[in-house]
Amino acid sequence: MPDQHAWWQRGVVYQVYPRSFQDSNGDGVGDLPGILSRLDRLSALGVDAVWISPICPSPMADFGYDVSDYTGIDPAFGSLEDFDRLVAAAHARGLRVILDYVPNHSSDRHPWFVESRSSRSNPKRNWYTWRDPAPDGGPPNNWLSEFGGPAWTFDAATGQHYYHAYLPAQPDLNWRNPEVRAAMLDALRFWLDHGVDGFRVDAIHHLIEDADLRDNPPNPDWRPGMSPARSLIRAYTMDQPEVHDAIAEMRRVSDGYPGDRVLIGEAYLPIDRLMMYYGADLSGFHLPFNFHLLSTPWKARDIAALVERYEAALPPGGWPNWVLGNHDRSRVASRLGPAQARVAAMLLLTLRGTPTLYQGDEIGMEDVPIPPGRVQDPWERNVPGLGRDPVRTPMQWDAGPNAGFAPPGAEPWLPLAPDWGARNVAAQAADPRSMLSLHRALLALRRAEPALSVGSYAPVEGAAEDVLAFERRDEATGRTLLVALNLGDRERDLPRAAAEPRVLLSTRMDGGAGRLRSDEGVVLG
Incomplete structure (x- = not known):
């Protein structure tokens, strides 16, 4: 019987942060021709789809997440013709292309907002959220920006405030307006017509706010050092019921195109609320991003409990997914250390569901300290200590000038990691036990074994306290694989199966041993 699973269920998504992936023209910023030049590397790695962070025209106040034209390419990244060539080249290699879609807000330089703020009577005034000042002349309510400070900016020319969940340069679009x-x-149709295979939809839980603009309540759990925006419970600025109608409309557009187009939603929410984003009768996102591994303590029992809760909460037919790193969060190797980062890679690529792999994690890149004079992230400038620059530094390709990211003589937009001369793709490709070799082996095993790509999941009981063990079973053939991950620093017994399976892969890349060594993961079959 042929496999009925969609490509996005079987496959692995690789996130490209384009500014930092490959600079082809020496301006220090990665671009579309640069991505095209590295497609063979991605194909050799064994991923199935390339998700490209925003590339639309933008003043770059938030590096592409402030869009000034939803149907174009920013000149820093190239041209629409470059994009079309990239899509064609990716498809020729069997790679899918997923674009970032930023529906919550535009740039304040978008022509829509320029019109909207020109006068209270402009036809596009209601394309954004404008309100009169409070009686004391201040903002209309207590809502806070995710990047620090009030979420309202006063426009003196028209005497009203406009709402922005993020920077003042990112005014929120009014999705209650049918014209918006x-x-x-x-805009979705434009890119689908250009051959994209899906979208990662940014900040979807912020899309619609409370119509009555009620104050958010104080957060009793907030402590100094946390984001100032978390000092309030975002009860009226996030995860409003009406968002699901908007998602269903996006889904209907996507479903109108052939080829299993995929919609992936970014929403940092508790599991029960996240499940709502699959939509009634699965009419919402195919994959509401599951970020819970980013915050769950790195302990076997905690992770096992998380997987159990998540699997149990999935709606009938809902497909799971897992994330361990992205352009907003500290890198896996920095959070867990190099040894456990290898175990984490095995976890990510053997759990049931679609994994997303962030560029550079396949070679164990770590967070890079950014000197004050090189800080780019507006969040860091507004709220020191919360910046995302350390996880966005240039990809480390080889030991040549600029780590192969940019031509000699160029100055990369962010500094390189100090270890780029040794930790890079070329060096690790030649080392059969490297982090890169481990990822290639894991991805190859995942493709070769339906049990890993589309099989069922079952926990294995009785393992040691710091060992996470589970089975993946191919229901069509009955083939069962055992995954055992030692999250501790002591050697442990392997969980016993009914038969004595052989080691298919060890994170040590040495064939495995009779016991589960410290900081080791194995797949047995």
Whole structure:
């Protein structure tokens, strides 16, 4: 019987942060021709789809997440013709292309907002959220920006405030306005017509706010050092019921195109609320991003409990997914250390569901300290200590000038990691026990074994306290694989199966041993 699973269920998504992936022209910023030049590397790695962070025209106040034209390419990244060539080249290699879609807010330089703020009577005034000042002349309510400070900016020319969940340069679009919805859905159609295979939808839980603009309540759990935005419970600025109608409209557009187009939603939410983003009768996102591994303590019992809760909460037919790193969060190797980062890679690529792999994690890149004079992230400038620059530094390709990211003589937009001369793709490709070799082996095993790509999941009881063990079973053939991960620094017994399986892969890349060594993961079959 042929496999009925969609490509996005079987496959692995690789996130490219384009500014930092490959600079082809020496301006220090990665671009589309640079991505095209590295497609063979991604194909050799064994991933199935390339998700590209924002590339639309933008003033770059938030590096592409402030869009000034939803149907174009920013000149820093190239041209629409470059994009079309990239899509064609990716498809020729069997790689899918997923684009970032930023529906919550535009740039304040988008022509829509320029019109909207020109006068209270402008036809596009209601394309954004404008309100009169409070009686004391201050903001209309107590809502806070995710990047620090009030979420309202006063426009002296028209005497009203406009709402922005993020920077003042990122005014929120009013998705209660049918004209806004129509225009934004047309943007999806534009890129689908250019052959994209899906979208990662940014900040979807912020899309719609409370119509009555009620104050958010104080957060009793907030402590100094946390983001100032978390001092309030975002009860009226996030995860509003109406968002699901908007997602369903996006889904209808996507479903109107052939080829299993995929919608992936970014929403940092508790598991029970996250499940709502699959939509009624699975009419929402194919994959609401599951970020819970990013915050769960790195302990076997905690992770096992997380997987159990998540699997139990999935709606009938809902497909799981897992994330261990992205352009907003500290890198896996920095959070867990190099040894456990290898175990984490095995966990990510053997759990049931679609994994997303962030560029550079396949070679164990770590967070890079950014000197004050080189800080780029507006969040860091507004709230020191919360910046995302350390995880966005240039990809380390080889030991040549600029780590192969940019031509000699160029100055990369962010500093390189100090270890780029030794930790790079070329060096690790030649080392059969490297982090890169481990990822290639894991991805090859995942493709070769339906039990890993689309099989069922079952926990294995009775393992040692710091050992996470589970089985993956191919229901069509009955083939069962055992995954055992030692999250501790002591040698442990392997969980016993009914038969004595052989080691298919060890994170040590040495064939395995009779016991589960410290900081080791194994797949047995």
